[in-house]
Amino acid sequence: MSDLRTETQSPAVLRPAAVLFDMDGTLIDSEKVWEIAIVELGRSYGGEISEAARAAMVGTAMEESMRIMHRDLGQPWRDPAAGALALEDRVVELFRSGLVWRPGAMVLLAAVRAAGIPTALVTSTRRRLVEVALDTLGRDSFDVVVCGDEVSANKPDPAPYRTAADALGVDITACVAIEDSPAGIASARAAGATVLAVPCELDLSHLHGETGIHLRGSLADVDVPHLATLLVPRKDL
Template sequence: MTTHPVAAVLFDMDGTLVDSERLWDIAMDELAASYGGTLSPSARRSMVGSSMATSMRILHDDLGQPWRDPAAGIAFLERRVAELFVTGLQWRPGAMALLHAVRAAAIPTALVTSTARALVEVALDTLGRDSFDVVVCGDEVTATKPDPAPYLTAARLLSVPIERCVAIEDSPTGVASALAAGAAVLAVPCEVSLTETDGVHLMTTLATADLELLASLLASRDAPAAIGVITES
């Protein structure tokens, strides 16, 4: 059993580990076009990190078609994104190396995503099925991000205190979920910009993240100090 100060690392998936948001963009645009409309950039940004049900509400309101059946839209997206995931998933900069370093240090890991299990199973062909001790999907929790339930569920399944976990996120919704759960948060924005927030360590890339940094996030909480934005040199 690891003696590392970090009890577990909890990874978001879309936009954090893999550059999948661009694939969701394709599928969302195709769905909007099939409805005879165009999804606005602001509506698409507000979907990032949200559940499928929330995204459908945003889409239908944006198109002025609130009467649309969300189940039909979700079914379309799940089919299309699954096709795109097979060949289109690419790692975000530094994500693979950090995940491998965490695993090599025998620190427990969890994948905590708003994406449904069926799509996550496709993504795991890229991420590696042995990369995570626990996988928490959006259709397997009582409430989705920004609710703390996904991260609390991951910590419970790993049998670790959430206060000793580091969550890695890319969206405001995900950051809010991890903070509400009580985890230390490392945020690396992808499609949506993030602002400095108490308890959140903001970076421009995971390429410069390492185990020492993860441990320092917990140390910073134990001895509070200002946390700024780290940028690549």
């Protein structure tokens, strides 16, 4: 295998136009917080949500998550908007009690900022919850914040990542998006970004070898020069 870097394409020169970060499960270990709230809500409805339904909810918009949950519980007649509000109220309480960074996430985010690379937070979570999470993440950590209730369509649609790139004024194809869920990865790839996929709750091994998707076990293994290498074309000779 040979590397097709030229002098002008070296990682020292070729930097991402921007780094676009997902939030839940990527920067903060909040999927466990969502798990608590979802289980509690399901039990308040008189049921137990299945593992398959819970997995399908990861990375999706709130009301779609509620539709998945209601179908799983055999209660499709429930209002997804009302369910989303009840879930959000509980998660706000849990977020305020404190959030934990994912391994390596805080260091990488700080390094990207120190390198002067534009950043965006691109999340399916609604603005009300994101504002609480920013108390942990830092309000000056991102040039742009795109929330799930502020886009025309949510992940896996490409709209969130296109919105972020447009707001930053950068070419999405020169950006690296960092994601942990299939829905988020699909969104970023459909928008045209290169994806660094770091699993949290879900196995992503089936994505190995997919064009434009690079799997890593942890952000602790990633630094700014490594992000640059993801944009360098490679081929087998």
